[in-house]
Amino acid sequence: MEIFTAIADPVRRDILALLRRGETAAGTLVDTLALPQPNVSKHLKALREAGLVTIRIDGPRRLYSLDPGPLAELDAWLAPYREFWASRLDALGDHLDRTD
Amino acid sequence: MEIFTAIADPVRRDILALLRRGETAAGTLVDTLALPQPNVSKHLKALREAGLVTIRIDGPRRLYSLDPGPLAELDAWLAPYREFWASRLDALGDHLDRTD
DNA sequence: AAAGCATATTCCTGTCAATGCATATTATTG
DNA sequence: CAATAATATGCATTGACAGGAATATGCTTT
Numbered sequence: 001m002e003i004f005t006a007i008a009d010p011v012r013r014d015i016l017a018l019l020r021r022g023e024t025a026a027g028t029l030v031d032t033l034a035l036p037q038p039n040v041s042k043h044l045k046a047l048r049e050a051g052l053v054t055i056r057i058d059g060p061r062r063l064y065s066l067d068p069g070p071l072a073e074l075d076a077w078l079a080p081y082r083e084f085w086a087s088r089l090d091a092l093g094d095h096l097d098r099t100d
Numbered sequence: 101m102e103i104f105t106a107i108a109d110p111v112r113r114d115i116l117a118l119l120r121r122g123e124t125a126a127g128t129l130v131d132t133l134a135l136p137q138p139n140v141s142k143h144l145k146a147l148r149e150a151g152l153v154t155i156r157i158d159g160p161r162r163l164y165s166l167d168p169g170p171l172a173e174l175d176a177w178l179a180p181y182r183e184f185w186a187s188r189l190d191a192l193g194d195h196l197d198r199t200d
Numbered sequence: 201a202a203a204g205c206a207t208a209t210t211c212c213t214g215t216c217a218a219t220g221c222a223t224a225t226t227a228t229t230g
Numbered sequence: 231c232a233a234t235a236a237t238a239t240g241c242a243t244t245g246a247c248a249g250g251a252a253t254a255t256g257c258t259t260t
Contacts, residue, residue: 008108009248013177020180026207039249041208046247060206060257068185075178075185077113078171080120085168085175101217109218126237139219141238146217160227160236 003070006050011035012043016052019066026062103170106150111135112143119153119166126162 007013011033018024018032030040044064047053051070056063107113111133118124118132130140144164147153151170156163 004108008104020184036250062207066184068181071178071181072185078175078178081168081171084120084166085172136220162237
């Protein structure tokens with residue numbers, strides 16, 4: 001799954017936010033999110049395929065960590081747009097000048 | 101449509117990129133993207149509903165402009181993750197230390 | 201080896217969104 | 231007002247994805 005699609009789902013965004021706290025077992029995520037285990041497991045799979053999380057196996061547990069790489073790509077995608085909201089008030093001023 | 105869903109579609113991302121050049125007529129977008137006109141029109145509607153573009157009517161033409169407001173929201177969402185890719189190499193170092 | 205816990209996978213179903221095609225709407229020009 | 235250009239909307243089809251329920255896999259303990 002692609003990064004843009006991966007973060008389009010609110011549950012997956014919740015998972016990413018939880019993982020900011022640090023490496024977390026799948027079961028802990030299930031408990032915290034209060035969602036069915038298969039549901040969470042599938043979202044984790046999607047995040048894995050998007051490269052947003054990594055697994056470390058610890059016995060029967062899967063410990064998930066945030067991999068910010070794809071988010072850095074998103075940040076890069078966003079970069080060319082930054083100047084636009086910096087200049088937004090200016091543009092508004094121009095618009096008002098033109099329309100009256 | 102929500103911002104995350106809006107930018108999940110590659111055609112809509114293309115449209116946003118084109119609009120960085122400035123206010124553009126719908127027909128110009130159709131020509132540039134080489135996609136069927138109704139297709140582009142529907143994506144423009146989605147972008148409108150997400151607040152990512154604004155219309156200015158000029159006779160029979162609809163001139164579309166980028167509205168970066170929602171992208172600023174995306175930027176804000178991304179903010180808490182920034183430190184993660186800043187510290188990524190450090191984390192890799194720690195990991196290597198631990199795993200050998 | 202059996203039982204139990206943690207997690208993943210499969211199957212099914214409903215929903216949403218993307219596309220193609222046809223048609224409607226609105227504005228301009230003659 | 232007819233004709234045409236620019237754009238939007240409606241409808242039908244298809245495909246992707248989320249959710250639920252059941253089951254499979256793998257590790258651990260006894």
